[in-house]
Amino acid sequence: xxxxxxxxxxxxxxxxxxxxxxxxxxxxxxxxxxxxxxxxxxxxxxxxxxxxxxxxxxxxxxxxxxxxxxxxxxxxxxxxxxxxxxxxxxxxxxxxxxxxxxxxxxxxxxxxxxxxxxxxxxxxxxxxxxxxxxxxxxxxxxxxxxxxxxxxxxxxxxxxxxxxxxxxxxxxxxxxxxxxxxxxxxxxxxxxxxxxxxxxxxxxxxxxxxxxxxxxxxxxxxxxxxxxxxxxxxxxxxxxxxxxxxxxxxxxxxxxxxxxxxxxxxxxxxxxxxxxxxxxxx
Numbered sequence: 001x002x003x004x005x006x007x008x009x010x011x012x013x014x015x016x017x018x019x020x021x022x023x024x025x026x027x028x029x030x031x032x033x034x035x036x037x038x039x040x041x042x043x044x045x046x047x048x049x050x051x052x053x054x055x056x057x058x059x060x061x062x063x064x065x066x067x068x069x070x071x072x073x074x075x076x077x078x079x080x081x082x083x084x085x086x087x088x089x090x091x092x093x094x095x096x097x098x099x100x101x102x103x104x105x106x107x108x109x110x111x112x113x114x115x116x117x118x119x120x121x122x123x124x125x126x127x128x129x130x131x132x133x134x135x136x137x138x139x140x141x142x143x144x145x146x147x148x149x150x151x152x153x154x155x156x157x158x159x160x161x162x163x164x165x166x167x168x169x170x171x172x173x174x175x176x177x178x179x180x181x182x183x184x185x186x187x188x189x190x191x192x193x194x195x196x197x198x199x200x201x202x203x204x205x206x207x208x209x210x211x212x213x214x215x216x217x218x219x220x221x222x223x224x225x226x227x228x229x230x231x232x233x234x235x236x237x238x239x240x241x242x243x244x245x246x247x248x249x250x251x252x253x254x255x256x257x258x259x260x261x262x263x264x265x266x267x268x269x270x271x272x273x274x275x276x277x278x279x280x281x282x
């Protein structure tokens with residue numbers, strides 16, 4: 001539980017006006033990863049492995065963004081639809097996204113304390129966070145199954161069975177190299193989530209104070225699809241990812257004395273202030 005009075009004070013910032021998404025924003029959020037998925041499969045089938053791997057990287061990143069939004073039900077569509085998004089992404093990314101949802105919401109309630117399985121890699125040196133990466137999804141799924149409700153368990157079971165089916169199909173269909181390369185890329189991605197999705201945004205943080213890192217700057221926001229606004233997300237988890245840059249500008253204006261820990265240390269551009277985030281595209 002955060003005890004830093006500065007963070008508690010920030011909770012009075014106006015944020016509810018950021019919740020509603022326009023039809024265009026909803027369509028963007030729901031189709032965000034599709035071009036990268038199609039690009040990766042086409043490249044792999046043509047034998048272009050390096051471009052395919054690049055597309056797979058961004059499919060996994062944008063899939064994480066979509067999954068993360070659906071886990072908090074912030075995609076602007078009915079919950080049943082967002083559960084369907086989680087199920088679809090589970091099959092495509094080879095991990096139960098409902099298990100990740102259970103673990104992630106538990107992470108929000110117990111950020112960086114002893115009960116926080118998702119945040120456990122943040123307490124490790126970077127190299128150990130990478131080494132334990134293949135075990136991280138297994139531990140997360142096991143913990144999620146243990147604490148999940150019966151409804152969530154049914155989702156998790158269906159998703160795990162679907163993932164096993166996809167992996168089995170990749171092994172049984174040698175004439176589909178694209179599927180095999182996709183499965184290999186997603187398994188690597190799952191093994192790196194403990195580092196890239198957890199360690200990067202929480203390492204060296206105080207569970208009772210500045211428990212998360214964040215980022216400023218147009219370039220890193222564009223490259224990361226706004227996924228590094230993690231302080232903002234933990235303070236206001238109901239705010240959609242596409243609105244976090246605007247929220248970050250409000251935090252900077254309300255508390256300029258707080259020096260947020262950066263995910264990626266970058267010198268500020270000479271003509272760029274934090275308030276320019278207000279004008280960043282969603």
